[in-house]
Amino acid sequence: MTAPDEPDDDGTPADQPGGPATPDLVEREIAVEQAHVDLVYGRLAEATRTAQEVATAGRSLFQSDRGSYVREEDGTGLYERDVFAFQAAKRLAVLDAEHEGLVFGRLDRTDGEVRYVGRIGVRDADYEPLVIDWRARAAEPFYRATPHDPMQVVRRRVLRCQGQQVIGIEDDLLDGEHARDDLAVVGEGALMAALTRARGHTMRDIVATIQGEQDEAIRAPYQGFTLISGGPGTGKTVVALHRAAYLLYSNRRRFTSGGVLVVGPSRVFMNYIERVLPSLGEESVTLRPVGTVAGDVVRLAGERVDDAPTAAVKGSLRMVRVLRRLVQEPPQAVPLELRLTLRGHVLVLRVEALERIRAEVLAHHKLNAGREAAEKALLQALWRGRPAAELDMERDEFDDAVTDTAAFTMFLLAWWPGVSAPTALARLGDRGLLARLAGSTLSSAEQDLLAASYPRTADLPRTADWTVADGALLDELVSLLGPVPESEERDEPLFLPDDAEYAEVVTTADRLTPTREVDPFAEPHQTYSHVLVDEAQDITPMQWRMLRRRGAGASWTIVGDPAQSSWPDAAETDRALKELVGTAPVRRFRMSTNYRSPAEVFDLAASVVVRAYPEADLPRAVRSTGVEPLLLVADERGVAAGAVDAVVDLLGEVEGTVGVICAPTGRDEVRAALDAAALPGAERLAVVTSLESKGLEYDGVLVVDPDRIVAESPGGVRSLYVALTRPTQRLVTLDAAGDGSAGWRRSRG
Numbered sequence: 001m002t003a004p005d006e007p008d009d010d011g012t013p014a015d016q017p018g019g020p021a022t023p024d025l026v027e028r029e030i031a032v033e034q035a036h037v038d039l040v041y042g043r044l045a046e047a048t049r050t051a052q053e054v055a056t057a058g059r060s061l062f063q064s065d066r067g068s069y070v071r072e073e074d075g076t077g078l079y080e081r082d083v084f085a086f087q088a089a090k091r092l093a094v095l096d097a098e099h100e101g102l103v104f105g106r107l108d109r110t111d112g113e114v115r116y117v118g119r120i121g122v123r124d125a126d127y128e129p130l131v132i133d134w135r136a137r138a139a140e141p142f143y144r145a146t147p148h149d150p151m152q153v154v155r156r157r158v159l160r161c162q163g164q165q166v167i168g169i170e171d172d173l174l175d176g177e178h179a180r181d182d183l184a185v186v187g188e189g190a191l192m193a194a195l196t197r198a199r200g201h202t203m204r205d206i207v208a209t210i211q212g213e214q215d216e217a218i219r220a221p222y223q224g225f226t227l228i229s230g231g232p233g234t235g236k237t238v239v240a241l242h243r244a245a246y247l248l249y250s251n252r253r254r255f256t257s258g259g260v261l262v263v264g265p266s267r268v269f270m271n272y273i274e275r276v277l278p279s280l281g282e283e284s285v286t287l288r289p290v291g292t293v294a295g296d297v298v299r300l301a302g303e304r305v306d307d308a309p310t311a312a313v314k315g316s317l318r319m320v321r322v323l324r325r326l327v328q329e330p331p332q333a334v335p336l337e338l339r340l341t342l343r344g345h346v347l348v349l350r351v352e353a354l355e356r357i358r359a360e361v362l363a364h365h366k367l368n369a370g371r372e373a374a375e376k377a378l379l380q381a382l383w384r385g386r387p388a389a390e391l392d393m394e395r396d397e398f399d400d401a402v403t404d405t406a407a408f409t410m411f412l413l414a415w416w417p418g419v420s421a422p423t424a425l426a427r428l429g430d431r432g433l434l435a436r437l438a439g440s441t442l443s444s445a446e447q448d449l450l451a452a453s454y455p456r457t458a459d460l461p462r463t464a465d466w467t468v469a470d471g472a473l474l475d476e477l478v479s480l481l482g483p484v485p486e487s488e489e490r491d492e493p494l495f496l497p498d499d500a501e502y503a504e505v506v507t508t509a510d511r512l513t514p515t516r517e518v519d520p521f522a523e524p525h526q527t528y529s530h531v532l533v534d535e536a537q538d539i540t541p542m543q544w545r546m547l548r549r550r551g552a553g554a555s556w557t558i559v560g561d562p563a564q565s566s567w568p569d570a571a572e573t574d575r576a577l578k579e580l581v582g583t584a585p586v587r588r589f590r591m592s593t594n595y596r597s598p599a600e601v602f603d604l605a606a607s608v609v610v611r612a613y614p615e616a617d618l619p620r621a622v623r624s625t626g627v628e629p630l631l632l633v634a635d636e637r638g639v640a641a642g643a644v645d646a647v648v649d650l651l652g653e654v655e656g657t658v659g660v661i662c663a664p665t666g667r668d669e670v671r672a673a674l675d676a677a678a679l680p681g682a683e684r685l686a687v688v689t690s691l692e693s694k695g696l697e698y699d700g701v702l703v704v705d706p707d708r709i710v711a712e713s714p715g716g717v718r719s720l721y722v723a724l725t726r727p728t729q730r731l732v733t734l735d736a737a738g739d740g741s742a743g744w745r746r747s748r749g
């Protein structure tokens with residue numbers, strides 16, 4: 001591509017590389033870029049029209065008009081030629097609706113070539129590229145070139161657009177030596193411009209300003225495990241999402257047919273990130289909060305959370321042992337004896353024999369797949385115990401006669417019923433049974449907690465009652481029990497009906513074509529060819545097992561920061577992750593720059609976390625606002641009233657969102673006080689717990705009663721660290737006690 005015509009140069013020194021940009025110059029440069037952007041949109045509009053015409057004409061010709069019959073191969077050729085344009089136009093419609101700017105970058109190279117970079121690749125009628133897809137190799141220098149290693153790029157330009165209008169440009173001069181005299185350089189730098197803009201309620205893509213170290217992680221090969229670490233605000237989440245889009249681009253066949261699963265901490269978080277992939281033109285990724293990953297095998301809402309100590313028991317690897325014992329238990333209310341009459345003779349199997357048979361069958365079969373084997377074993381035992389002298393029968397005849405009796409058939413169904421995972425898990429509410437199963441595995445206090453979380457009612461817990469941690473236990477049970485035979489599902493069905501509502505932001509329906517070789521009875525879990533896990537520091541060992549079932553043959557991207565963990569036993573999660581990785585190849589990337597919080601805010605947060613967690617990976621903040629965090633103390637009216645005052649000020653100080661972060665037991669009171677105050681600008685406000693604030697960000701943040709957050713979270717100070725690192729602009733804290741006793745302040749390093 002050659003450089004588009006520059007408008008007439010008025011010859012002022014301001015046009016020289018590096019010189020100050022006058023408003024005139026900026027306007028003229030914008031006009032140049034607008035001309036190219038118009039060309040691209042014009043080309044796409046033209047391609048859409050042709051594709052639609054061909055589609056319509058082709059359909060009518062093939063369907064009815066025998067007179068103007070067109071040979072099939074001609075029609076196919078027309079379709080093929082325009083399918084690309086049609087698909088591109090369809091994607092553009094998505095992008096247009098979702099996002100500003102299909103074209104966002106330009107590279108001026110030392111050899112005079114100009115390359116435009118955009119969300120998708122577009123060619124002109126002669127097949128010359130008008131825009132290169134950001135994921136293509138030719139676009140790499142846009143993200144990697146630096147003044148130190150310019151990669152043949154003289155000037156990198158970022159275009160800011162609103163719809164199809166170019167409204168701003170930001171340049172970096174990377175190679176002054178090779179710059180033409182008339183090469184203009186304008187703007188303050190695209191990154192800073194992007195970072196200082198106010199935030200909305202959903203995350204934006206960063207495709208125009210991806211930084212070098214981020215780009216390396218995004219474009220890393222897919223095989224094995226890619227582990228991305230870094231402190232708060234270093235872009236781990238956006239990098240992971242752009243990586244998903246990159247993998248789909250560079251290995252489309254593999255990943256669209258095999259599927260990509262993105263797992264995050266909560267539904268709020270998934271809603272926050274859900275627009276990033278569509279804005280990059282990717283609709284085919286499955287997004288799931290970790291609480292509903294098991295939604296493919298059991299019905300669950302996965303919204304409720306257990307209190308911290310209970311969640312810790314349910315997440316521990318020790319639960320595997322408890323559940324294995326649970327499935328060995330005879331189901332509730334099974335008959336203790338088999339007794340039937342055959343040709344006047346009474347045949348009996350007593351409880352000891354039955355227990356032996358059950359254990360033997362379960363040693364080789366999952367419970368729900370074991371009934372046939374159980375039947376055979378019962379027949380064998382009856383045969384061995386028959387009065388052989390008096391009952392003169394061949395074996396086949398004997399078996400037929402026994403299985404024909406109603407007593408045997410009814411016994412078998414009652415003694416070996418199909419058991420669903422929810423039915424099995426609910427039995428842990430039986431404290432006596434739990435003591436038997438977990439006596440040597442869980443402490444008595446832990447058993448109490450577990451039993452109390454499954455109330456003993458006549459009915460099963462409702463779908464909405466299962467907690468996030470229960471999801472992994474139910475999943476483990478499905479894998480231990482196998483699917484319930486369809487004919488006898490008595491409670492919650494194992495497979496979801498078509499209209500089931502579960503939290504899948506983008507469905508995989510398209511992906512699951514009938515050609516997939518998955519036998520749902522052999523392996524009920526949906527599997528994926530790439531699994532991407534965000535906030536991995538909070539994935540419990542039981543949840544890692546659940547995720548592993550979704551990605552048995554997958555490649556993985558795992559993103560996290562141990563210093564933000566809310567799991568009490570960091571070593572145990574670490575072990576679980578190591579077990580998952582095994583001997584597979586591992587690639588590690590560390591993100592080192594905090595793009596979210598100003599230095600003043602991050603310094604405070606860092607000083608708090610290092611005391612409790614000295615090994616925290618502290619990034620360098622890229623911005624500074626000159627405004628120190630405000631540390632307030634509630635007066636005699638209490639924290640809720642103090643929070644309302646502080647929020648009024650914050651709403652006035654920042655343009656975008658304001659987050660109020662509370663301890664779990666304090667949130668409702670603060671929310672009620674804010675609701676009652678009915679503040680103008682309340683639509684910009686969110687009141688959340690520190691757990692719920694994971695992965696999110698707000699322009700202004702009020703952290704209410706930091707000591708209480710530390711006290712109520714299993715992650716302790718690490719949970720407070722999460723809260724303190726959410727602001728993009730302003731941080732305010734509000735202590736409850738006015739006597740200077742706030743522990744978190746005293747413990748600052």
Ligand SMILES: Nc1ncnc2c1ncn2[C@@H]1O[C@H](COP(=O)(O)OP(=O)(O)OP(=O)(O)O)[C@@H](O)[C@H]1O
Nearest residue numbers: 206209210211232233234235236237238595596695
């Ligand atoms: N290259 C970039 N250009 C523009 N903005 C960026 C860039 N990298 C990151 N950001 C912004 O920085 C903020 C933090 O990014 P992100 O949420 O991905 O960080 P994180 O490392 O996942 O944080 P945490 O661990 O705290 O959840 C987001 O607003 C993101 O858009």
